Every structure is written in C-alpha cells, then in structure tokens.
C-alpha cells in the first residue's frame with residue numbers, strides 16, 4: 365500500500381463510509397495527519413479496513429470537497445493545509461511535499477460567491493459521464509447558438525417550475541453566465557437603437573461597465589426600501605436592469621406596485637426590462653417572490669445563472685427572451701463567437717433532469733439559512749445594529765454610520781486577514797459621495813464549512829473593535845429613496 369499507514373481507530377459497521385469520513389476528518393482537524401501527508405490509495409485502504417473501494421472513494425471525495433484533503437494530479441490524495449486545525453502542525457513526523465498554492469487570506473466574506481467546497485462534484489462528474497455516453501456525435505458538432513435543445517427544454521421546465529417564469533425551450537438562450545448575457549443584451553439593444561440602460565444605484569459596478577463597454581450609457585435609478593424607483597425613469601433609457609427578487613446589494617424586494625410601474629413604462633416606451641434573478645432560489649423566511657417576467661413575457665428578459673446555485677467557475681447562465689429580442693441576441697452571439705461548450709450544457713441538462721440540481725439547492729439552502737441566522741446572532745453580541753435586507757440570497761448588509769467608518773472597518777479587517785466588501789469600498793454607488801449610506805456587505809456563503817466558525821469569530825472581533833462600541837443612531841433621514849438603511853447603522 366502506498367502512502368502512510370493510518371491508524372483511524374474503529375471504523376463502525378453500519379454506515380461505514382460516514383465513519384471513515386469522520387475518522388479522517390478528525391485526524392486532520394486534530395493535527396494527527398499533517399499538511400502534505402500522502403494518504404493510502406483507495407484500493408489499499410479499502411482492503412486494509414475491509415470496506416468497499418467505493419466507500420473509500422466517496423469519503424475522500426467528500427473530504428476534498430470540504431477542503432480537508434487535496435487531490436494532487438499524479439501523486440494521489442494528500443492532507444490539505446488547513447490553517448486552523450486544533451493542534452495542527454504540532455506533529456513533526458511528516459514533512460509537507462505537496463505544492464503549496466499562494467496562501468489566500470484566512471477569511472473570505474466577500475459577497476457573490478457560494479461555498480465552493482459544496483460543489484456537487486460527484487453528481488456533476490456522473491452527469492458528465494452519463495451525458496457523454498448518451499450524446500449523439502452530432503451533439504459535439506458546432507451547435508445551435510441558442511444552446512442545445514435538451515438543455516433549453518430542461519431550463520424552461522426548471523424556471524417555470526421554481527420561479528413562475530413563462531418559458532418554453534424556444535424562448536431560452538444558454539449563456540456563459542449573466543455577465544456574458546449582459547454583454548450580449550447591451551450589444552443587441554444598442555443595435556435596436558437603445559442608447560441608455562437604467563441601472564440600480566447602488567448596484568454592481570461590473571454591470572455598468574459591461575453596458576458602457578457596449579457603447580450605451582448606464583443611468584442611475586435610486587434603490588429605496590421598495591426597490592428601484594420607476595419614477596426616475598426618463599425617455600433617455602430604452603431598458604432597465606433590475607434585481608427584483610433580492611436587490612443586489614441592498615437586499616430589498618421590488619414592491620408589487622413598482623413592478624407594475626416598470627412594466628407599464630416598458631410598454632409605453634417600447635422598452636425592455638432585464639430581470640437579473642441571480643439568487644432567486646435562496647429565500648429563507650418565506651416562499652421566494654415569483655419572477656417579474658410572468659407579468660410581461662414580451663417586455664421582460666429573465667436571466668438566471670448557475671453561479672450561486674453551483675459555482676461561478678461553471679460559467680453557465682440562461683435567458684428567457686421576448687420573441688422580438690431573440691434574433692438580435694442570436695446575431696450578437698454569432699458576431700462575438702461566444703457560444704457555450706456542449707459538454708457542459710449536456711451535463712447541466714442531466715443534472716437538472718435527474719433532480720440533482722434541485723437536491724443540491726435544497727441542501728445548500730439549509731446551510732445558508734442557518735448561517736444567516738448565526739451571523740445575525742453573533743453580530744448582535746458586538747453591535748446593536750441589525751442586519752439589513754430580507755432573509756435571502758448569499759449576503760447581508762451591516763449598516764454603518766459613514767463612508768469613513770466603512771473604509772476603516774474594511775481596512776482593519778484586511779489587516780486581520782478578512783476579505784470584506786462595503787457599499788463605498790467596492791464601488792456600488794453609481795453616484796458616490798460621503799452622504800451616501802455606508803454598509804458592510806457580508807457574503808456569509810463563501811467560507812467552507814470548516815472555516816465558518818472561525819470566520820464568524822474573526823468578523824465579530826473586528827466589528828466589535830471598530831464599530832461596535834457605541835449605541836447606534838440613524839445617520840440620515842427616514843425618507844425613502846436609498847438614503848436611509850432600514851436597520852440602525854453602527855457608529
């Protein structure tokens with residue numbers, strides 16, 4: 365047997381895999397297995413322990429996914445460099461020979477990312493294998509620029525079932541994530557004579573950049589507690605980009621009367637609404653609010669993405685488009701030569717069809733829901749300020765008293781090895797200024813499970829030190845219009 369000889373104690377009989385997994389996790393966590401240690405091959409360990417090889421493979425796969433182990437191509441499975449293992453590093457008997465990647469900051473609480481270690485590797489690998497064995501040779505040819513029919517049908521079913529979107533396979537376009545989709549949309553709308561797109565303020569700077577890179581202007585729409593303000597639309601804009609289910613970043617939901625007002629504007633103006641439903645599957649306190657697209661499928665482009673549900677690196681997204689935009693969008697894909705890899709499309713279609721996509725979402729949704737509650741509880745011990753935004757998505761806001769305080773907190777966090785974003789520091793304000801509300805945008809989904817407690821501790825420590833010592837008061841008027849956070853800001 366290659367690799368170290370392991371003493372793992374008794375491996376239980378029923379549920380053997382779980383016991384092996386737990387024993388290995390404990391051995392790494394306690395430092396008995398130090399970073400870089402090469403583990404026995406799965407065949408050898410299975411024979412040693414009287415388990416099936418599949419059980420050992422499953423345990424290794426799970427621990428790799430959780431970040432305790434790493435698979436090193438050509439050299440098997442090794443113990444990962446887990447920086448905060450209890451007693452980790454005390455043993456000096458093994459020397460790390462694994463290539464050491466550049467060390468990331470200890471704690472990553474940036475918004476916009478799921479827990480990457482939860483990616484359903486085994487299910488995805490099975491879907492790739494199954495999809496490839498079943499695919500015709502034709503499926504591997506230059507395909508339909510709209511996406512493979514099998515995936516478009518699976519997505520149409522998925523978005524109508526889970527988000528109430530009016531869709532069929534003919535109205536779906538497969539994209540390489542929402543950023544790709546937005547670039548295509550800006551190009552297509554520009555071709556139809558649109559000169560400006562209204563965008564939420566605050567909103568993602570990257571969205572504004574993609575719009576302006578296509579030669580269009582991005583004009584601001586103030587986001588208040590009921591979402592973006594349709595009253596600020598002017599005839600200059602020919603489209604509006606919105607995040608109705610969970611505004612990014614403020615976390616509010618677009619109110620029904622505002623949805624109706626945006627739709628009425630689009631009809632009057634002969635314009636379009638782009639509904640960016642980037643984290644619509646994740647609502648924790650009630651059923652998710654259905655998509656706005658169903659109100660006006662001829663005026664609203666619905667956009668979904670696998671970046672939050674699976675992982676951003678998958679680079680898969682989808683649009684459900686009004687008939688009049690389909691041709692211009694297909695032209696934009698052809699002109700830019702940016703269609704989506706067929707094998708990935710086949711794998712996603714299989715994952716959805718088998719129910720593994722839904723199962724994965726249900727599983728991580730429970731974890732994120734618990735984390736959001738723990739975050740709120742933990743911060744309540746160091747600041748009287750409550751979290752802002754509805755209980756949804758992968759991020760929450762902690763309002764702060766000023767832009768200066770926000771910068772101070774983000775800088776102090778960076779010195780402690782914590783990556784954090786703020787409304788000012790991450791460029792969310794379209795029209796920045798010191799009078800704009802300040803807040804941390806805490807991405808609580810990002811840390812892998814083994815780092816979650818430590819991440820909470822580190823965050824609470826820096827918030828308590830920098831912003832938690834005074835009783836909060838409001839820093840601005842209670843008037844709606846994006847100038848007053850709904851929670852009381854920490855000083």
Ligand SMILES: Cc1ncc(COP(=O)(O)O)c(C=O)c1O
Nearest residue numbers: 476541542543612642669671681
């Ligand atoms: C507001 C918003 N929309 C969309 C996306 C998804 O973009 P993509 O599908 O290109 O990863 C993100 C990801 O961070 C986001 O924050």
